[in-house]
Amino acid sequence: MTGPRRDPDMVRPYVRTGGQVRARDDVRPESVVVAANAPTEGLSPDARRVMRLFAGAGGGLAVADIAAALELPPSTVRILVSSLMDSGHLAAPVAAAGHQPDFDLLQEVLRGLRSMV
Amino acid sequence: MDSAPWSDPPVTYVPSTVTRSAKIVVAGGFGVGKTTLIGSVSEVKPLRMEEPITQASVGVDDLRGTPEKTTTTVAMDFGRIHMAGGRLALYLFGLPGQARFQPLWEDLTEGALGCLVLADTRDLDASHDALGLLETCGVPYAVAINAFPDAPSYPEAELREALALDPGTPLTVCDARDRTSSLHALITLTEYLSERRSAALLESRP
Numbered sequence: 001m002t003g004p005r006r007d008p009d010m011v012r013p014y015v016r017t018g019g020q021v022r023a024r025d026d027v028r029p030e031s032v033v034v035a036a037n038a039p040t041e042g043l044s045p046d047a048r049r050v051m052r053l054f055a056g057a058g059g060g061l062a063v064a065d066i067a068a069a070l071e072l073p074p075s076t077v078r079i080l081v082s083s084l085m086d087s088g089h090l091a092a093p094v095a096a097a098g099h100q101p102d103f104d105l106l107q108e109v110l111r112g113l114r115s116m117v
Numbered sequence: 118m119d120s121a122p123w124s125d126p127p128v129t130y131v132p133s134t135v136t137r138s139a140k141i142v143v144a145g146g147f148g149v150g151k152t153t154l155i156g157s158v159s160e161v162k163p164l165r166m167e168e169p170i171t172q173a174s175v176g177v178d179d180l181r182g183t184p185e186k187t188t189t190t191v192a193m194d195f196g197r198i199h200m201a202g203g204r205l206a207l208y209l210f211g212l213p214g215q216a217r218f219q220p221l222w223e224d225l226t227e228g229a230l231g232c233l234v235l236a237d238t239r240d241l242d243a244s245h246d247a248l249g250l251l252e253t254c255g256v257p258y259a260v261a262i263n264a265f266p267d268a269p270s271y272p273e274a275e276l277r278e279a280l281a282l283d284p285g286t287p288l289t290v291c292d293a294r295d296r297t298s299s300l301h302a303l304i305t306l307t308e309y310l311s312e313r314r315s316a317a318l319l320e321s322r323p
Contacts, residue, residue, distance in 0.1 A: 029195075030208040032138050053128060059131050059133050061130060062138060062197075064195050065128055065131075074168055105139055108200065109141075116198070
């Protein structure tokens with residue numbers, strides 16, 4: 001083969017992801033999720049590890065935070081989180097920025113950064 | 118080493134006030150100061166995630182008659198800033214700028230507001246891969262020279278030429294170790310992104 005491959009499957013998950021191989025489009029490294037009330041029996045060991053991170057927590061975690069805490073590749077965590085959202089175990093309180101980040105979001109980030117200086 | 122018990126996870130939760138998240142990518146060559154800049158501005162201890170990537174080796178003789186593949190682990194450090202009265206979480210991701218990481222770039226730059234490219238005047242060539250990847254992925258960017266104490270400084274025109282920057286692309290200088298200086302570099306980027314967005318909105322008006 002010549003030239004770089006652009007196939008996204010080139011990054012292969014190193015753990016089981018319950019047969020699911022693709023992440024939802026709205027689940028990205030910066031996407032924040034919170035735990036919903038759902039029984040964790042029957043989940044894969046890795047999915048249970050993800051859910052355990054939320055035990056007793058009063059907040060959310062981004063996909064990247066989960067990947068760092070569990071030392072799993074972010075591509076794998078995206079799939080795990082997608083699957084856990086589909087099964088109702090995790091929910092998104094936050095819509096990650098769309099493909100065309102809107103002007104209001106940029107203004108808000110700009111105001112936020114300026115207020116820190 | 119003892120590992121933390123599962124009831125005490127090594128994570129800093131996103132406050133429940135957060136209703137929206139966004140990301141800015143910080144890119145550049147090895148050792149250019151990406152992690153330092155992220156650490157300067159982040160409100161939580163920067164974390165690291167690692168992605169193993171497998172790729173076919175190009176230009177390597179295959180002695181075993183099977184396609185040669187190599188696995189590299191790409192480490193990405195990231196931090197987080199809370200803003201807008203706790204409603205918005207801004208994530209900053211450090212992304213290594215080597216061209217061979219293109220598939221990873223496509224995944225990680227998707228949905229990014231924009232990218233701050235860090236450059237070192239002692240090795241400007243190291244920035245070319247990152248700049249090329251950003252053009253490929255269509256991510257708007259600004260460039261910040263990380264002013265290492267022993268790095269030479271050059272007139273802006275020379276730097277622009279060496280980096281082959283578009284006249285409209287912001288070029289600034291920062292000290293990645295310094296919080297305020299790093300924030301100013303991010304502000305320069307975000308001002309540019311806002312102006313671009315607002316120009317695009319005006320253009321799309323009937």
